[in-house]
Amino acid sequence: MATILSAQCTDVRVNQTTPALFAKYRTAADYAGANRAELEELIRPTGFYRNKANSLIGLGQALVDKFDGEVPRTLDELVTLPGIGRKTANVVLGNAFDIPGITVDTHFGRLVRRWRWTAEEDPVKVEMAVGELIERPEWTLLSHRVIFHGRRVCHARKPACGVCVLAKDCPSFGAGPTDPQLAAPLVKGLRPSTCWPWPGCEQGGPVDRRDAGAGRGAGGGVPVRTSRPAAGRRAEWSARCR
Numbered sequence: 001m002a003t004i005l006s007a008q009c010t011d012v013r014v015n016q017t018t019p020a021l022f023a024k025y026r027t028a029a030d031y032a033g034a035n036r037a038e039l040e041e042l043i044r045p046t047g048f049y050r051n052k053a054n055s056l057i058g059l060g061q062a063l064v065d066k067f068d069g070e071v072p073r074t075l076d077e078l079v080t081l082p083g084i085g086r087k088t089a090n091v092v093l094g095n096a097f098d099i100p101g102i103t104v105d106t107h108f109g110r111l112v113r114r115w116r117w118t119a120e121e122d123p124v125k126v127e128m129a130v131g132e133l134i135e136r137p138e139w140t141l142l143s144h145r146v147i148f149h150g151r152r153v154c155h156a157r158k159p160a161c162g163v164c165v166l167a168k169d170c171p172s173f174g175a176g177p178t179d180p181q182l183a184a185p186l187v188k189g190l191r192p193s194t195c196w197p198w199p200g201c202e203q204g205g206p207v208d209r210r211d212a213g214a215g216r217g218a219g220g221g222v223p224v225r226t227s228r229p230a231a232g233r234r235a236e237w238s239a240r241c242r
Helices: 011-024 028-032 036-046 049-067 086-096 106-114 123-133 136-152 180-186
Strands: none
Touching: 011 036, 028 049, 036 049, 086 123, 086 136, 106 123, 106 136, 123 136
């Protein structure tokens, strides 16, 4: 239900809204039989509340009618539900059922194109292309990390290149300010004391662009942990700390 509320809404606002919503509506049947006016009032802060109320009620009804009130565990079944597209289905599979899925939102698509993992624009084609590069067990966490990095550092208009942990290997370095003093104010949210959360990442100092070409993959993009051998071993995702 929270994924429906998240459309055109910040995570902060959704997280402020869901406690009261989940306390009042605890099952699919509760949503199916919800009083529309009361439901709309609860979710009003998330925006587009009338459309979202329609989706929540319709989703509750569909879960009751088709799946005995239980959330299905396959992508093909999930996308038959009202308000649930492929992106939302992958979020549910990965986070509710620990079934790996790649969530392609605007941040994810923008970053993987900047890193030259793919040139595709269509979200499904992006998902397929990245799925060929990354080992399946890592898909869900990869989605979280890429989206978080896109929201926090690698913005659409002015990425904070000068303080980016991936700057050394990024083929799009320079799309935003490269001076750390100019880039730092662009970073959104708190600065973590540890690095980008990827296995094997070690704490280090500021990025030095003098050896910027070192470590790039054959395609000139950011190296990735792949599902196929490369030169006798798997290429490792490059993750660095400030």
